[in-house]
Amino acid sequence: MFWGSRKTINMNYFPDEVLEHVFDFIRSHKDRNSVSLVCKSWYKIEKYSRQKVFLGNCYSIGPERLIARFPGLKSLTLKGKPHFADFNLVPDDWGGFLYPWIKAMAKSRIGLEELKLKRMVVSDKSLELLSKSFPNFKSLVLVSCEGFTTDGLAAIASNCRFLKELDLQENEVEDHRGHWLSCFPESCTSLASLNFACLKGEINLASLERLVARSPNLKSLRLNRAVPFDTLQRLLIRAPQLVDLGTGSYVHDPSSEAYNKFKAAIQSCKSIRSLSGFLEVAPCCMSAIYPICENLTFLNLSYAAGLQSNELTKLIQHCKRLQRLWILDCIGDKGLGVVASTCNELQELRVFPSDPFDAGNAAVTEEGLVLVSEGCPKLNSLLYFCQQMTNAALITVAKNCTNFIRFRLCILNPIKPDPVTNQPLDEGFGAIVRSCKGLKRLSLSGLLTDQVFYYIGMYAKKLEMLSVAFAGESDKGMLYVLNGCKKLRKLEIRDCPFGDAALLEGMGKYETMRSLWMSTCEVTLGACKMLAKKMPNLNVEIINETEQTDSNLDDSQKVDKMYLYRTLVGHREDAPEFVWLL
Amino acid sequence: MSSPLLGVEEEVQSNVSSPSVDCGLGLKERNYLGLSDCSSVDSSGVSSLPDNNKNNLNLKATELRLGLPGSQSPKRETELCLLNLGKLDEKPLLPLLPSKDGICSSSQKNVVTGNKRGFSDTMDGFSEVKGYVYTQKSWMLREAGSDSESPQSVGHGKYPGNSGVNVILSVRSLGAQASVKKEEPANVLQKQPRATNGTNLKQTDIANNKSGAPASRAQVVGWPPVRSFRAKTLASSSKNNDEVDGEPGPAALFVKVSMDGAPYLRKVDLSTYSTYRELSSALEKMFSCFTLGQCGSHGAAGKEILSQSKLKDLLHVSEYVLTYKDKDGDWMLVGDVTWE
Numbered sequence: 001m002f003w004g005s006r007k008t009i010n011m012n013y014f015p016d017e018v019l020e021h022v023f024d025f026i027r028s029h030k031d032r033n034s035v036s037l038v039c040k041s042w043y044k045i046e047k048y049s050r051q052k053v054f055l056g057n058c059y060s061i062g063p064e065r066l067i068a069r070f071p072g073l074k075s076l077t078l079k080g081k082p083h084f085a086d087f088n089l090v091p092d093d094w095g096g097f098l099y100p101w102i103k104a105m106a107k108s109r110i111g112l113e114e115l116k117l118k119r120m121v122v123s124d125k126s127l128e129l130l131s132k133s134f135p136n137f138k139s140l141v142l143v144s145c146e147g148f149t150t151d152g153l154a155a156i157a158s159n160c161r162f163l164k165e166l167d168l169q170e171n172e173v174e175d176h177r178g179h180w181l182s183c184f185p186e187s188c189t190s191l192a193s194l195n196f197a198c199l200k201g202e203i204n205l206a207s208l209e210r211l212v213a214r215s216p217n218l219k220s221l222r223l224n225r226a227v228p229f230d231t232l233q234r235l236l237i238r239a240p241q242l243v244d245l246g247t248g249s250y251v252h253d254p255s256s257e258a259y260n261k262f263k264a265a266i267q268s269c270k271s272i273r274s275l276s277g278f279l280e281v282a283p284c285c286m287s288a289i290y291p292i293c294e295n296l297t298f299l300n301l302s303y304a305a306g307l308q309s310n311e312l313t314k315l316i317q318h319c320k321r322l323q324r325l326w327i328l329d330c331i332g333d334k335g336l337g338v339v340a341s342t343c344n345e346l347q348e349l350r351v352f353p354s355d356p357f358d359a360g361n362a363a364v365t366e367e368g369l370v371l372v373s374e375g376c377p378k379l380n381s382l383l384y385f386c387q388q389m390t391n392a393a394l395i396t397v398a399k400n401c402t403n404f405i406r407f408r409l410c411i412l413n414p415i416k417p418d419p420v421t422n423q424p425l426d427e428g429f430g431a432i433v434r435s436c437k438g439l440k441r442l443s444l445s446g447l448l449t450d451q452v453f454y455y456i457g458m459y460a461k462k463l464e465m466l467s468v469a470f471a472g473e474s475d476k477g478m479l480y481v482l483n484g485c486k487k488l489r490k491l492e493i494r495d496c497p498f499g500d501a502a503l504l505e506g507m508g509k510y511e512t513m514r515s516l517w518m519s520t521c522e523v524t525l526g527a528c529k530m531l532a533k534k535m536p537n538l539n540v541e542i543i544n545e546t547e548q549t550d551s552n553l554d555d556s557q558k559v560d561k562m563y564l565y566r567t568l569v570g571h572r573e574d575a576p577e578f579v580w581l582l
Numbered sequence: 583m584s585s586p587l588l589g590v591e592e593e594v595q596s597n598v599s600s601p602s603v604d605c606g607l608g609l610k611e612r613n614y615l616g617l618s619d620c621s622s623v624d625s626s627g628v629s630s631l632p633d634n635n636k637n638n639l640n641l642k643a644t645e646l647r648l649g650l651p652g653s654q655s656p657k658r659e660t661e662l663c664l665l666n667l668g669k670l671d672e673k674p675l676l677p678l679l680p681s682k683d684g685i686c687s688s689s690q691k692n693v694v695t696g697n698k699r700g701f702s703d704t705m706d707g708f709s710e711v712k713g714y715v716y717t718q719k720s721w722m723l724r725e726a727g728s729d730s731e732s733p734q735s736v737g738h739g740k741y742p743g744n745s746g747v748n749v750i751l752s753v754r755s756l757g758a759q760a761s762v763k764k765e766e767p768a769n770v771l772q773k774q775p776r777a778t779n780g781t782n783l784k785q786t787d788i789a790n791n792k793s794g795a796p797a798s799r800a801q802v803v804g805w806p807p808v809r810s811f812r813a814k815t816l817a818s819s820s821k822n823n824d825e826v827d828g829e830p831g832p833a834a835l836f837v838k839v840s841m842d843g844a845p846y847l848r849k850v851d852l853s854t855y856s857t858y859r860e861l862s863s864a865l866e867k868m869f870s871c872f873t874l875g876q877c878g879s880h881g882a883a884g885k886e887i888l889s890q891s892k893l894k895d896l897l898h899v900s901e902y903v904l905t906y907k908d909k910d911g912d913w914m915l916v917g918d919v920t921w922e
Contacts, residue, residue, distance in 0.1 A: 087803075087805070087810070088810045089804045133837075144809065144811065171811070302812075306819070328816075385808075412806050469807075
C-alpha cells in the first residue's frame with residue numbers, strides 16, 4: 001500500500017489456503033459474517049469455506065440463494081414458526097416447511113451432514129428424501145417440530161449409514177408403532193446420541209438393546225416412556241460409558257431382583273453427568289440414583305410429576321455439582337431453599353408449573369427465588385413460573401445475581417401486582433435490567449405500566465429478545481424499547497395497548513431485527529399496510545382466523561395477529577389462506 | 583401432517599364456518615359429549631349442522647354449561663356452557679360413539695374462532711377473576727360469538743369455581759378420544775395411559791371428589807406460556823402416576839388371566855386399559871417371563887430359553903390368542919366386542 005509502512009504485513013499477500021485456515025478458527029456466526037464484509041477476496045474465501053449456517057428465520061432467505069451463497073454448506077440450523085407458536089397462538093398450517101430446503105439441497109451438490117430444526121413442519125417425505133440424498137449425513141436434531149411419523153424416522157434409521165445423532169426434543173410425532181428402531185442396520189455402529197423421549201408409542205426393546213450393544217460411541221441415550229425398567233437396567237450394563245441418560249418408565253418394585261441389578265448397573269456408569277426422564281416414576285425407587293448424583297451437572301425432573309417435594313429435595317441434596325436444574329414447581333419454596341443451600345454451582349434454573357390450572361399449594365412464590373439467588377450467585381439463566389412476585393424480591397435477586405443472561409419470569413396470573421404493596425412490578429424488573437448488564441433475553445409478567453419499558457430502554461443495552469404480555473399503558477412503552485434497546489433482535493408482544501403510532505415510528509428499526517410479533521394489540525390494518533409499503537425488505541403478515549376476506553375489512557380495523565420479519569426474498573409462496581402478506 | 587390430536591382440533595374448528603358462531607367450536611364438542619341429547623353426532627369432516635342457524639338452535643339442547651356439579655345453573659349468561667356436571671358425576675367416563683373414525687381423517691383448514699381479543703374483554707371483569715387457566719388452542723369459553731355479540735366473557739367471574747375446570751374436561755376429552763381412535767376403537771373415555779390430553783381426567787377427579795371448587799378462573803389462550811407438548815405430557819403422566827402410586831380407578835376390574843403352560847395365573851385390572859392393544863401388550867409383558875424362562879419383576883431366577891426377539895415374534899404371530907369366558911360360559915375371542 002502506498003501510505004502504510006513497509007513493515008505492515010498485508011494479509012492479502014497470503015495465499016487463500018492460509019486465510020482459509022485462519023478463518024477456520026473463527027466459529028461464531030457473527031464473526032464469520034463480519035469477516036465476509038471486509039473485502040472481496042475475504043468474502044470469497046469465507047464463502048467457500050463456510051460449513052455451518054444458522055438461519056433464525058427460515059423465510060429470511062430462500063434455499064436456492066443459500067446454496068449459491070455457501071456451496072460448502074455442511075451444517076444447517078433452521079427455525080420456522082414464531083416463538084408464540086409454542087403456546088398455540090399460531091395456527092397449524094402457518095408455514096415453516098422443511099421440504100423445499102431438502103429438495104433444493106438434494107438437487108445441488110450440497111454435502112449436508114447436520115440438520116437442526118426448531119418449530120418447523122417436517123413431513124415424512126422430507127425425512128425420506130433427506131435420508132437418501134446425503135450419504136454423509138450424520139446428525140438430525142428436531143426441536144418442537146411436527147408433521148412427521150415414525151415412518152419418517154424409519155427412513156432415517158434405514159438409510160443414514162453414518163448417523164451419529166438422532167435427537168428428538170418435544171416433537172409432536174404420530175406414532176405408527178412401526179419398528180423404526182429395528183430399521184437401524186446391523187452395520188450401523190456410529191450412534192453417539194439417541195433421544196426418542198418424546199415418542200409415545202412402543203418400540204422394539206430387543207432391537208434397542210442390540211443397537212445400544214453395537215454402539216460403542218453412544219454417549220447420550222434418552223428413552224421414552226414405553227421402555228420399561230428391566231430394559232433400562234440391561235441397557236446400562238451395555239453402555240456404562242453414557243454421559244447423558246434419560247430414563248423411560250422408572251417404575252419398579254424396590255425389593256425385586258431387577259431393582260438390585262439396576263442399582264449395581266448404574267453405579268458403574270461413572271460418566272453420567274446429565275439425567276432426565278422419569279415421566280413415570282415410583283418415588284421409592286429414587287434412592288437407586290443417589291450414587292451418581294454427586295457427578296451430575298444437569299438434572300431435568302421437569303416431567304417427573306410423580307415426585308413430591310420431599311422426594312425431590314432428598315434427591316437434590318446429593319447433587320452438589322449441579323449447574324442446570326429443570327424442575328416442577330411442586331418442589332415448593334422450601335425445596336428451593338434446599339437447592340440454594342446444596343447447589344452452589346447452579347447457573348441455570350427452570351421451574352415449570354406442574355398444574356397450570358391450579359396454582360394452589362404446590363406453586364412457588366417469590367420466596368423460593370430469593371433463596372436461590374442467595375445461595376447460587378452464579379445463576380445466569382432463569383425460567384420461573386410462580387404464584388406471585390414482589391418488587392422487593394426482584395430487587396434482592398438483582399442485587400444477589402448480577403450475571404443474568406436470560407431472565408424469564410411468568411407469574412401465572414398475568415396482571416397480578418405486587419401482593420404486598422399492590423404496586424406494579426416496574427421497579428422490580430427495573431432493578432433486574434439495571435443490575436444485569438449482560439441481559440440478553442427477558443420475559444415480563446405481572447402488572448406493568450409504561451415505566452418498566454422506560455427502564456428496559458434505558459438500561460437493557462444488550463437485550464436481544466423481549467417477550468411482553470398484558471403490559472404497558474400506551475405507545476410510549478413500546479417506543480422506549482424500540483428506541484433504547486440497540487441490540488434488540490426479537491420482540492414479541494401480546495395483549496398490550498400498543499398501536500399504530502408505536503408500530504410506525506419503529507419502522508426503521510425492524511430491518512435490524514429478526515422479527516416482530518404483535519397480537520391482540522391496538523394495531524390496525526391500515527398501519528400494517530403502510531408499513532409493508534414503506535419497507536420492502538420486510539414481510540408483514542396478518543394472521544386472520546375469521547372468515548372475513550380482504551374486502552370485508554377496512555383499514556381502521558384492528559388486526560388480531562401480526563408477524564413481521566426482514567427478508568431478502570420477498571413474499572413467501574407457501575402461505576396458507578388465512579395469512580395475508582401485505 | 584399434524585398429529586391426530588391436532589387433527590381433531592382442526593376438525594372441530596373447521597366445522598365452524600363463521601365467526602359469528604364462536605361457540606360453534608364448543609358446539610361441535612358438545613355434540614359429542616351430549617350424546618344422550620343429540621343423536622346427530624357426526625364423524626365426518628362436514629358438520630352435521632349444516633349451517634350456523636342450526637347451531638344456534640341446538641344451543642339449548644346441547645349447551646355446555648358452566649355450573650356446579652349437579653346444578654342446572656340458572657345463570658346462563660353465556661351461550662357457551664358445559665354439559666350439566668350432574669351428568670358427569672353419574673358418568674365420569676364419557677362414552678364415545680364408535681363412529682369417530684372420520685374425525686381424524688379429514689383434517690381441514692384450521693379456522694380458529696373465538697380467538698379474538700378475548701382478553702381485552704375479560705379485562706373488564708378482571709378483578710373478579712382470581713386466577714388463570716391454561717388452555718389448549720383456543721378452546722376457551724371467553725366469548726360466545728364474535729366481538730360484537732359477546733355477551734359475557736369468562737372474566738366476569740360469574741361462574742362457580744369448577745366451571746373452568748370442567749370446560750376443559752369436555753373440550754379435552756374430544757382430543758383424547760380422537761388420538762386413541764387412531765389406534766383402536768376405544769369407545770370409553772377412561773383413564774388412558776396414552777392419552778395426550780389427560781388434563782380432562784384430572785379435572786374429572788376434581789369434579790367428582792371435591793364439591794368445593796378452586797377459584798374461578800378465566801381462560802386465556804396461550805397462557806401460561808407453557809409449550810403445548812409439555813402441557814399435554816404432564817397432564818397424561820400425572821394421571822399415570824396416580825395409578826402407579828396405588829390409587830385405583832373408581833372401579834377396579836380385576837380379572838384372572840391364565841396362560842397355557844404357565845405355572846400360575848395373573849390378575850389384571852381392566853380399568854387401567856382402554857384398548858385391546860394395550861391390554862394385549864401388557865399381557866405380553868407380563869407373560870414374557872414364562873417364555874423367556876426368567877422373570878424380571880417376579881423375582882424368580884431363570885435361564886434364557888428364548889431370546890427376546892423370538893419371543894416378540896412369537897407373540898406377534900399370535901401363537902397365543904386372548905380368549906375369555908363370558909357369562910354364558912362360552913370361550914370367546916378377545917377383541918370382537920367393543921372395549922366397553
